[in-house]
Amino acid sequence: MNTTVHPVIAEVTARIEQRSQQTRNLYLARMQQAAVRDNRHNLACGNLAHAVAASPASDKFKIVASKAPNLGIVTAYNDMLSAHQPFETYPALIKQVARSLGATAQVAGGVPAMCDGVTQGQPGMELSLFSRDVIAMAAGIALSHNLFDAAAFLGVCDKIVPGLVIAAATFGYLPCVFLPAGPMVSGISNDQKAKVRQQYAAGQVGRAELLEAEMQSYHNVGTCTFYGTANSNQMLMEFMGLQLPGSSFVNPNTPLREALTVAGTEQVLKLTAEAGQYTPACEVLSAKAFVNGIVGLNATGGSTNLVLHLIAMARAAGLIVCLEDFSDLSAVTPLMARVYPNGSADVNHFHAAGGLQFVIRELLAAGLLHEDVHTVAGFGLHHYTQEAKLNEQGKAIWVEGATASHDTDILRPYTEAFQTSGGLVSLQGNLGEAVIKVSAVKPERRIIEAPAKVFHDQEEVKAAFKAGELTGDFVCVVRFQGPKANGMPELHSLTPVLGVLQDRGQQVALVTDGRMSGASGKVPAAIHLSPEAMDGGAIAKIRDGDLIRLDAEKGELTVLAADFESRPNTTANLAANEAGLGRELFQVFRQAVGPASSGASSLFAAGV
Incomplete structure (x- = not known):
């Protein structure tokens, strides 16, 4: 494996580290202090009694006596949002796995998850971006109970994952893992859907035809199958090492999907201080990890929304990322994938063609990714060249992923890329x-x-x-x-x-x-x-x-x-934007929000 990093990758990484030296050092010092100070040993008896009042008797003693890791689950479940409906059953499974390992798990709290597909073109869309910061704050409230030795984040879609990453960074002294739900199975092609939308806009078909096409496209549980922000989030979580290799694009309610949830729970418990492999989120969320994420975004033609979100997520980890970093990395990153709206394939086709494991393998070989990073799978991004399979016992195992593209109309090696530079x-x-x-x-x-x-x-x-x-x-x-x-x-x-x-x-x-x-x-x-x-x-x-x-x-x-x-x-x-469908509650966000170039967040001072 090539361990020599491309000079532009090295230069941009060094630039981010230099620019962020003060804020990153303050952040890491804060995490080190919290790792010592913030734990349930400091809770009073009344605090602990409230915390375990509803827990099974078998869990109560372990939590109160701090005899085993306690995993905090932060869930974005609701059954209106197709991508998040599968999360309904995750907490029970996670608790079962934790108990089998002598640990415990509790649902620390829930966060809102709005669907941009539902609010697209509607007044509710004006709350969408701000929901990212609300999600971060809600997750912060969940974890503020100070009971947990690690966190499992259940979220997939547009603002949810970025908000949860901001929370993971804020509680960066805790190990964490992201457990995805996966994309829905393929419906009608995205090209067909887009054609009907254009026909409707031109007055060539009516609402009935448009509704039929939309419902044939968005037809089941799981994320939408185009390569928009939700699926770009999933790519990002693997490139940054926050969820297990090969876990992004496995369909919901399948044996492999369940096995990956089990494996993710087992793995995050191994990363706790009690288990001896302490790997806090602050170590995973390094400048190198963010550069890897930006390279992945460019190589796969991912969503522009991630430009805003990555800047805000990095800021939560004490790192200052600028638009010039995206542009410079894009200039040396080849576009290796054609997934709708950049092509006709959907993410299921992309995954079958070799998916993220092939892309990561190729970019590592080209020196376009940092290999020497902490991940939830272990040290080194090479873990993410492996794909997940089921063994005979129904457990997730990892084998080497594709070494060649199975469909070069969708996925190509970096030497034969669709274009020599990335998408941004x-x-x-x-x-x-x-x-x-x-x-x-x-x-x-x-x-x-x-x-x-x-x-x-x-x-x-x-x-x-x-x-x-x-x-x-x-x-x-x-x-x-x-x-x-x-x-x-x-x-x-x-x-x-x-x-x-x-x-x-x-x-x-x-x-x-x-x-x-x-x-x-x-x-x-x-x-x-x-x-x-x-x-x-x-x-x-x-x-x-x-x-x-x-x-x-x-x-x-x-x-x-x-x-x-x-x-x-x-x-x-x-004035018309200030009220209705909850917009009046967000006046404080509109007043406090920073510019788009700084991540459009109300949580961090612009330019700091």
């Missing part, structure tokens, strides 16, 4: 700083110079489309969609509209201070623009007809108007 590019210019995902954008569409058409929400865009006003080449500017304005909702419903126009032969692009879904693809979109319009950003100066140049090859985003910088900023009446 940082954009700079007189509008500020943005990011664009180019892995699904055809090369001929990565540079556009066209007049602006300015809107203040996605409904205005759709109304203009229906009215036949979106003619010719143009850059669609949708502003006042940042975290301070309205919580930074995903603008995914623009994808079919702009896709229809692009298919008609128009040159179109999107510029916004909002987000796009992890399922967004072929239309060039400069997103997460920072500063946002609500925070004095230059996007508020743009006028209809302004010539805008978006050059994803050079990383440029510029308004070509001589008087642009001297103009006053446009304002907007955002």
Whole structure:
């Protein structure tokens, strides 16, 4: 195995470590103090009595006497969200496994898990990004009972995993493991679904046809099968060593899925101080692990939402990651996978073609990943070149994963990659700083110079489309969609509209201070623009007809108007965003949130 790291990988890692020296040292010192101070030995008798009042008698003595590890389960279960419905049965299984090893386990608490698919294009989407910080806080409350020697996190989807990682970092003196639920089995193809959505946007089919296609696509328990944010999270957890190798894309309610939950429980209990292999989460969540995660994101064409989340997750671990780090790593990371929206395959097909184990093997051989990292599977990322199988006794075992792709239309070796650079590019210019995902954008569409058409929400865009006003080449500017304005909702419903126009032969692009879904693809979109319009950003100066140049090859985003910088900023009446469906409860988040370039979090001071 190649142990020589590519010079750019080494340079970016060193840059993050140098930039973060003060904050990381403070974080690690805090974790060391907590490891000694924060344990149930310090709980009073009344505290302990309350903690075990509902526990079986066999567990009570062990917990009170601290005779064995006690595993805290933090669950994002609900049965409305298909990806999280399988978690209903996990706690009972985890407790059973813990008891078989002489340990105990308790459900420490639950965290909310909202479905972006349900809230897409709805007012509830304005709470979506903020839910990440709420999840982190809720998990913090669960673990604050100070009863636990390790943590098991049950979560999969968009904001849930990032929120849980922030909590894992905050309680980084505890070993932890993430136990996923897996993707639903494949339904109709994502291409078919996208086609029907475009037909509906163009008025060619009705609501009944659209609903039928959607329900044939989202039809069972498990995550959605496209490579959006939820499945990008699962990739990330393996690249960062937080869940077991090969566990991401095993379907729910299968023998192997259950065996992996058993194995994950067994493994995290081995990592406790009591078991002698103490591996706290703070050791796993190193600068090298975050660089590995960013490389994985680029190599697989993952969701742009992870740009925001990785910055926030790193900050929780005392690390300061910037957009330039993503861009520099993308430049040397080959795009090895084509999974919808970057291709026609879904994650089940990707897994069957060799999946994450093949990607990690190839990137390690190329020197594009750090091998010398702590993981829940042991020291060294080489563990993640192994895939999980069932032995004759029904237990999970690990064997060497694929050494060659089983389908080169989906997955290729790094020497024959789909493109030589990854999917993410940082954009700079007189509008500020943005990011664009180019892995699904055809090369001929990565540079556009066209007049602006300015809107203040996605409904205005759709109304203009229906009215036949979106003619010719143009850059669609949708502003006042940042975290301070309205919580930074995903603008995914623009994808079919702009896709229809692009298919008609128009040159179109999107510029916004909002987000796009992890399922967004072929239309060039400069997103997460920072500063946002609500925070004095230059996007508020743009006028209809302004010539805008978006050059994803050079990383440029510029308004070509001589008087642009001297103009006053446009304002907007955002009163309608302040109430309804819980939005009034989140005013404090809109006031406190930092910029997108710092992770759009209300938990950490911007730039610190």
